[in-house]
Amino acid sequence: MSSQTTQRQVNARTSAAGVIDQPSKGVETLREEDRETLLRMFHQMLLIRRFEEKCAESYSMGKIGGFCHLYIGQEAVAVGSISALRPDDYVITSYREHGQAIAKGISPETVMAELYGKATGCSKGKGGSMHLFDASVNFMGGHAIVGGQIPLATGIAFASKYKETNQVTVCYFGEAAVNQGAFHESLNMAQLWKLPCIYLCENNMYGMGTSAQRAMSMDDVATKACAYEIASEFVDGMDVMAMRRATQRAIERAREHSLPTLIEARTYRYMGHSMSDPGKYRTRQEIEKYQERDPIKLFRARLEENGLLTEDDVKQLEEQVREQVERAVKFADDSPDPQPEELTTDIYANPLG
Amino acid sequence: MATQVVMPKLSPTMEEGQVARWLKKEGDKVSMGEPLAEIDTDKATMEMQALSAGVLRKVLIQEGESAPLGRPIAIIGEPDEDISELLKTATAAAPAKETVETPAKLPESDKAPAIEKPTAEPEPTSKPEPSPERRPSNGRMLVSPIAARMAAEAGVDLKSVQGSGPSGRIIKRDIEAAMKEPKTAGGPKLRPLAIPKAQPGAVYGPSAYRDEPMSEMRRTIARRLVTSLGPVPHFFLTTEIEMDRAADMRQQINTLYPDAKVSINDIIIKVAAVALIQHPQVNASFQDKTVRYYEHVDIGVAVATENGLITPVIRSADVKSLIDIAGEVRELAGRARERKLKPEEYLGATFSISNLGMFGIDEFTAVINPPEAAILAIGAMTEKPVARNGEIEIHKMMRATMSCDHRVVDGAVGAQFLQTFKQILENPLYLFLGS
Amino acid sequence: MAVITMRDALNDALREELARDQNVFLMGEEVAEYQGAYKVTRGLLEEFGAKRVIDSPITELGFAGLGVGAAMAGLRPIIEFMTFNFSLLATDQIINSAAKMLYMSGGQFKIPIVFRGPGGSAYQVSSQHSQAIESWYAYFPGLKVVMPSTPADAKGLLKSAIRDDDPVIFIEQERMYGMKGEVPEDDDFTIPLGVADIKREGTDATIVARSLLVPTALKAAEQLEKEGISCEVIDPRTIRPLDIETIIESVKKTNRVVVAEESHPFCGVGAEISAEIHERAFDYLDAPVKRVSGADVPMPYAKNLEQLAIPDVPQVVAAVKEVTYS
Numbered sequence A: 001m002s003s004q005t006t007q008r009q010v011n012a013r014t015s016a017a018g019v020i021d022q023p024s025k026g027v028e029t030l031r032e033e034d035r036e037t038l039l040r041m042f043h044q045m046l047l048i049r050r051f052e053e054k055c056a057e058s059y060s061m062g063k064i065g066g067f068c069h070l071y072i073g074q075e076a077v078a079v080g081s082i083s084a085l086r087p088d089d090y091v092i093t094s095y096r097e098h099g100q101a102i103a104k105g106i107s108p109e110t111v112m113a114e115l116y117g118k119a120t121g122c123s124k125g126k127g128g129s130m131h132l133f134d135a136s137v138n139f140m141g142g143h144a145i146v147g148g149q150i151p152l153a154t155g156i157a158f159a160s161k162y163k164e165t166n167q168v169t170v171c172y173f174g175e176a177a178v179n180q181g182a183f184h185e186s187l188n189m190a191q192l193w194k195l196p197c198i199y200l201c202e203n204n205m206y207g208m209g210t211s212a213q214r215a216m217s218m219d220d221v222a223t224k225a226c227a228y229e230i231a232s233e234f235v236d237g238m239d240v241m242a243m244r245r246a247t248q249r250a251i252e253r254a255r256e257h258s259l260p261t262l263i264e265a266r267t268y269r270y271m272g273h274s275m276s277d278p279g280k281y282r283t284r285q286e287i288e289k290y291q292e293r294d295p296i297k298l299f300r301a302r303l304e305e306n307g308l309l310t311e312d313d314v315k316q317l318e319e320q321v322r323e324q325v326e327r328a329v330k331f332a333d334d335s336p337d338p339q340p341e342e343l344t345t346d347i348y349a350n351p352l353g
Numbered sequence B: 001m002a003t004q005v006v007m008p009k010l011s012p013t014m015e016e017g018q019v020a021r022w023l024k025k026e027g028d029k030v031s032m033g034e035p036l037a038e039i040d041t042d043k044a045t046m047e048m049q050a051l052s053a054g055v056l057r058k059v060l061i062q063e064g065e066s067a068p069l070g071r072p073i074a075i076i077g078e079p080d081e082d083i084s085e086l087l088k089t090a091t092a093a094a095p096a097k098e099t100v101e102t103p104a105k106l107p108e109s110d111k112a113p114a115i116e117k118p119t120a121e122p123e124p125t126s127k128p129e130p131s132p133e134r135r136p137s138n139g140r141m142l143v144s145p146i147a148a149r150m151a152a153e154a155g156v157d158l159k160s161v162q163g164s165g166p167s168g169r170i171i172k173r174d175i176e177a178a179m180k181e182p183k184t185a186g187g188p189k190l191r192p193l194a195i196p197k198a199q200p201g202a203v204y205g206p207s208a209y210r211d212e213p214m215s216e217m218r219r220t221i222a223r224r225l226v227t228s229l230g231p232v233p234h235f236f237l238t239t240e241i242e243m244d245r246a247a248d249m250r251q252q253i254n255t256l257y258p259d260a261k262v263s264i265n266d267i268i269i270k271v272a273a274v275a276l277i278q279h280p281q282v283n284a285s286f287q288d289k290t291v292r293y294y295e296h297v298d299i300g301v302a303v304a305t306e307n308g309l310i311t312p313v314i315r316s317a318d319v320k321s322l323i324d325i326a327g328e329v330r331e332l333a334g335r336a337r338e339r340k341l342k343p344e345e346y347l348g349a350t351f352s353i354s355n356l357g358m359f360g361i362d363e364f365t366a367v368i369n370p371p372e373a374a375i376l377a378i379g380a381m382t383e384k385p386v387a388r389n390g391e392i393e394i395h396k397m398m399r400a401t402m403s404c405d406h407r408v409v410d411g412a413v414g415a416q417f418l419q420t421f422k423q424i425l426e427n428p429l430y431l432f433l434g435s
Numbered sequence C: 001m002a003v004i005t006m007r008d009a010l011n012d013a014l015r016e017e018l019a020r021d022q023n024v025f026l027m028g029e030e031v032a033e034y035q036g037a038y039k040v041t042r043g044l045l046e047e048f049g050a051k052r053v054i055d056s057p058i059t060e061l062g063f064a065g066l067g068v069g070a071a072m073a074g075l076r077p078i079i080e081f082m083t084f085n086f087s088l089l090a091t092d093q094i095i096n097s098a099a100k101m102l103y104m105s106g107g108q109f110k111i112p113i114v115f116r117g118p119g120g121s122a123y124q125v126s127s128q129h130s131q132a133i134e135s136w137y138a139y140f141p142g143l144k145v146v147m148p149s150t151p152a153d154a155k156g157l158l159k160s161a162i163r164d165d166d167p168v169i170f171i172e173q174e175r176m177y178g179m180k181g182e183v184p185e186d187d188d189f190t191i192p193l194g195v196a197d198i199k200r201e202g203t204d205a206t207i208v209a210r211s212l213l214v215p216t217a218l219k220a221a222e223q224l225e226k227e228g229i230s231c232e233v234i235d236p237r238t239i240r241p242l243d244i245e246t247i248i249e250s251v252k253k254t255n256r257v258v259v260a261e262e263s264h265p266f267c268g269v270g271a272e273i274s275a276e277i278h279e280r281a282f283d284y285l286d287a288p289v290k291r292v293s294g295a296d297v298p299m300p301y302a303k304n305l306e307q308l309a310i311p312d313v314p315q316v317v318a319a320v321k322e323v324t325y326s
Helices: A003-010 A035-060 A075-082 A098-104 A108-115 A149-163 A175-179 A181-193 A222-228 A240-257 A284-291 A295-305 A311-334 A340-344 B084-092 B145-154 B172-180 B216-229 B244-256 B264-278 B322-337 B411-426 B428-432 C006-020 C044-048 C060-072 C084-098 C134-138 C151-163 C213-226 C244-254 C269-284 C303-309 C313-323
Strands: A090-092 A169-174 A197-203 A231-236 A261-266 B003-006 B016-022 B035-040 B045-049 B054-059 B066-068 B072-077 B209-213 B234-242 B284-287 B290-294 B299-301 B303-305 B308-310 B351-355 B374-388 B391-405 C002-005 C024-028 C053-055 C076-080 C114-119 C144-146 C168-173 C180-183 C197-200 C205-209 C231-235 C238-240 C257-260 C290-292
Touching: A035 A075, A035 A098, A035 A108, A035 A240, A035 A295, A035 A311, A075 A098, A075 A169, A075 A197, A075 A240, A075 A261, A075 A295, A090 A149, A098 A108, A108 A311, A149 A169, A149 A181, A149 A197, A149 C060, A149 C084, A169 A175, A175 A181, A175 A197, A181 A197, A181 A222, A181 C060, A197 A240, A222 A231, A222 A261, A231 A240, A240 A261, A240 A295, B003 B084, B035 B072, B072 B084, B145 B172, B145 C269, B234 B411, B244 B264, B244 B391, B244 B411, B244 B428, B264 B299, B264 B322, B264 B351, B264 B374, B264 B411, B264 B428, B299 B322, B303 B322, B374 B411, B391 B411, B411 B428, C002 C006, C006 C024, C006 C044, C006 C151, C006 C180, C024 C060, C044 C053, C060 C076, C060 C084, C084 C114, C084 C134, C114 C151, C134 C144, C134 C168, C134 C238, C134 C269, C144 C151, C151 C168, C151 C180, C197 C213, C205 C213, C205 C244, C205 C313, C213 C231, C213 C257, C213 C313, C231 C244, C244 C257, C244 C269, C257 C269, C257 C313, C269 C290, C290 C313
Parallel strands: A090 A169, A169 A197, A197 A261, A231 A261, B299 B351, B351 B374, C024 C053, C024 C076, C076 C114, C114 C168, C144 C168, C205 C231, C205 C257, C257 C290
Antiparallel strands: B003 B072, B016 B035, B016 B066, B035 B045, B054 B072, B209 B290, B234 B391, B284 B290, B303 B308, B374 B391, C002 C180, C144 C238, C197 C231
């Protein structure tokens, strides 16, 4: 038994630690949604799951280089929250971004091509897994410095307010980023200046190999909001409908009142921090325990329960998703490398002399 | 009977050996042929064998020390023999380490005073073309990049430029200064000359000399050239000399000393003599099996008389003053025309000068007076337009043609002499710099 | 032509650009109600309002990142650092976000932001408040670095920097805010970035100087003129991209170069200029390039020590004499 597990048992907290072991409180009624929306959400979660599994395969074949941070297990957070957004709302996130990118609308083809470092990638092959960008869907990246995206998000929200466009910005980050000064500086400014920004913390309980308990004197992220008088909410990140509802509440706050929200979504990643992580800091049992609350499994069960999904539907969707992923891989495989000239382009928007 | 062990010749080219290791120590028994020591020669380390039997009584030279061939390095004898005499002669026989070439003995001449050899050494013989990498042995030539470029473009010889930058770096300012100077054919810069003084009242006889055996190459050149060009294989070198400063100097001297009546030819004689001292290979003569190099310059001055050409000799013109030379030339030429010259006054010059300038001859080639190695033919000095730094200027120009005996003087050697001659004649103040 | 201080010239530039483009806004510590720590932003709050001229908390990393994010979303922020010493806190956002955004997004997100403020030494403000760190920022492709030395240059260059679509590090000098100079009164007066200025023509030596050392170089040139040495003084104005061509043309003419700067010598802008001159104009050099830099020490407090740490006219004069072998 690892020392971390012992520590967690000893430091069992009532407010936060236990929630994820229980189904969501609150009645997120499916009946308020149309079937199309729900199926789309389910499809997206499945697509992200299969896409990430394919990434793991491609990475081990050497087709993806550098770092590859997989989203497997956290699909409900991205899909649930982004499903509540307007298409022109902004999303900005960290390097564990494939899920958000696909949910926001970047095609799996261009994402895979970017991962393969091809010219047809969404960042022309110059960003890679950690720097996916797509201005056409207001997907603002992909940032590799932990917490670096948080002040950027604050600025994007500032611009929306300045231009009076009513747009909302959602900023995703892990619980370990909460320790960065940039987090605190940003929340302070966001509340001070009333910026329409949703700070969405994906608490998967581990910052690389360090559990939250080992990194934070007070590991209750949502509670930290009181330091900034900012609205906050604690959500079961394995429940896609709970995520959707929580995000909708925050969006209303942002659009109507131009106020920020801090959402803490409890979730879990089934794979390691990245493809290079041997994952020795967690036990097999722990992972299996959280796999019982696999967000896709949970949602599928609920949809089937409510007669919105049959086994055939699932088979069809799986087939569709399989094709989509195959298409993405083929596209990436067939695409050319960037031209050598691309080495020295895009350094300046206005190159001089 | 005690014997000396001497440094043996252990290789054909060995001249001295170093004792690397003694294989026997004092008191050891030695038998004939036994190895006595290891000697480092110029080629290898060789074993030295004993040439007598007995006991090694004395080691005269330690490990690591050297001795020339034949020097006693040990004594072998009977154990109780008296070797004191042998020891004395052994240690006394050590000759001086330096092999000084004994100076060539001067022929006993009653009035030969101690003659100082001029200490001015000529510039190391090198190609006339300047190349910035070549430098006298005391280090790299430092040149700033722009200075190197300017020098190359302007044809300035870097070797002739004194660098005023740190560590003697030649810099832009130095090249600018060199470009403003009148061109002196870009030859090597002359060092100040040591002008030895003639002893007052001394009378000079024919110059002392030394004979050197001819090298194989020299013999070959002589043999082959004679068959192609007649008895003396001549070749000719011409140069045009800017005489303005020499002419000015003559005028100033004659203003200061009206009685001196120094002529241009007198200046030419003096300059030739000084230049010959710097180029001793020209102040020489072909002596069949040897080449004779003279220590002084005896200039034969061609004088036209009714009966023909005669060359009275100005002895040791290299040490005589201009005024003395002028006087001597006048006097000798006068007696030459009166047919009152003694043989020793017109024979045995080391170099001759013939001047037909007064006849308006621009240039001509003279025939060498054997056994001299060269003769200088001087043309008229006339004002001419010449190009200087891209501008036309008027200067007094004079052409000099040197005939050389190819058996003794090669092209480059003759040319270098002529270059020096021209440099001094164009800047006659060199004569008075001294060292 | 008006004769105004550098402070006022900068103020004019800000005012004109805020008026010209609604997307331009200004944020920093004390820029609004305090009228600017150095009065450079005086009067702007009153004229443009709190939406566009914003006082920030002391939160450099935060507001620098906010500026970059706002630029991503289409605004043109001017972010003031009270001094560039404090920009060190913000370097992650300046370098990892601003400098790289366009490149790593494959050309999708340009960052038209200006980070401005005073850099270099002041008067006895000691080591943490006196750093000249332009070479830090000039190191990164993706950033532009500008350093004006006169009121006219300050105004023209700041306007161009604000209109430029790339992140510009605009480093002023506190000691020079009060300097007076002629400035064209045209309200569209701009000076292009990336163009050096020959502040004084000469033939014997080139002095390349920036910011605080430009007046020093000019004084040295005047003194040297009396001694028969004619100096050409070049102010690069933009450090990155550097107008090396103008400098090289001058080197070809004079053959000797002195670089004068208040920053440390090691890995400084002077080292870069020297390297480029040696690479491109080696054959024109009469002497190696000589740098006159600030002392390689943290800035001391004591007045006399501080003076020793900053190059003065005699030092520049001596350097020119060294390269001209005078």
